[in-house]
Amino acid sequence: MSIGNADQAYADVLELLHTRSLEGWDIPALINEVVECLGSLGMQLYRVRIGRPILHPLYAVGAYSWYPDSGVKIDTYARGPEQDEAFRRSPMRPIFESGATEGRYRIRAGSDSDRFSMFVRAAAEGGTDYFLQLTGYEDRTRSPDGQEGIMLSWISAAPDGFSDAEIDLLQRLRKPLCAELKSLTQKSLVEVILRAYLGGYSADRVYAGQIQRGDGDIIDAVILFCDLRGSSKLAEHYDLNGFLGVLNDYYEVTAGAVIEGGGEVLRFIGDASLAIFPIERYVDKREACQAALDVALNAVVRGERVNAERIDHGEPPIEFGIGLHCGTVMYGNIGTPDRIEFTVIGKAANEAARIEAQCKELNETILVSDTFAEHLDRPWRSHGTFELRNIGRPIEILSSRE
Secondary structure, rough: OOOHHHHHHHHHHHHHHHHHHOOOOOOOHHHHHHHHHHHHHOEEEEEEEEEEOOOOOOEEEEEEEEOOOOEEEEEEEEHHHHHHHHHHHHHHHHHHHHHHOOEEEEEEOHHHHHHHHHHHHHHHHOEEEEEEEEEEEEEOOOOOOOEEEEEEEEEOOOOOOHHHHHHHHHHHHHHHHHHHHHHHHHHHHHHHHHHHHHHHHHHHHHHOOOOOOEEEEEEEEEEEEEEEEHHHHHHHHOOHHHHHHHHHHHHHHHHHHHOOOOOOEEEEEEEEEEEEEEHHHHOHHHHHHHHHHHHHHHHHHHHHHHHHHHHHOOOOOOOOEEEEEEEEEEEOOOOOOOEEEEEOOOHHHHHHHHHHHHHHHHHHOOOOOOOOOOOOOOOOEEEEEOOOOOOOOOOEEEEEEO
16 A cells, blocks of 8 residues: 555644644654554555764764664764764765765665665565655754754665655655754753763753752762872873873763762862762662762772773873762752852762862772761771861761771
């Protein structure tokens, strides 16, 4: 069966796009529902694929692929040679390089389509016809030349491929589909950037509307403060680019362990970082403290691994200290009315920083407060009670004997 009345089919899909865009959906839902609508109109599809550039520290392109038996699968392509190689081997390449906005390949085993490996697989699984659409648009916030775009590719499963009416329908749908995809891409872009710069816990709050100066909550949390040791000597050893590389290695070791362990990195303060483990995420304080201690121990292991490689290459090791504490903090927005930061403030955060500062004095990598240690039944070594700078009460500082 093939699409009959193209005008009515176009109106049906357009109505779906308009209705669902007001209700709210995401790109996978869009693909599933558009494919379902096209299927109800008689179009037989083997695959639908949408690709668009993404603004992400690691990835350059995001792709959504729909197959009848598996639904929508999401792939990301890293910046660099792998992405370039994937593009080189793609049937999109000759169409893109020609400057055309669309292109078509008939898929037949043993024919010219076999020069593309994806068509060999498609032919074996029932794919018969490939139709590609490219839509560019201006977006000055995304790339140096301001040009971005969306790729739509459709593969038919009908024995004779796409009919003329189906191609006409897809051509008419290109701009409405891409307009909705651009809107959804911008929405997901905001979420990605918020998470990259704020962390998931803070990003969720900001995205929910907690954006004014003074917005915040009183929360109980385990606080982790980490600081690089010997940063002045390292800065003298390297030029600016080299030292930046050292800092990134250091943060990958320490902040990377926090993220891997479920904590929230709130701030990078030069060569120090502040992270929290909100108690509300855990069964109790004991579980939150254990999670934070596991992160600190993991950071040490990661650091030892990195330093072994650095020493092998004649580079100085990266050393750091970690302070662990728990208490009540204000978690929210501070700053000026038009330039704010989402962070934690309060004496517990200050105490965590002061505890970490004792790591150098006591020649320890991880130090904890008595408030933290009381929640974990493990052998602790007390270093005594300290009157810390600008802290109004003495704090017992401990380290693990293990």
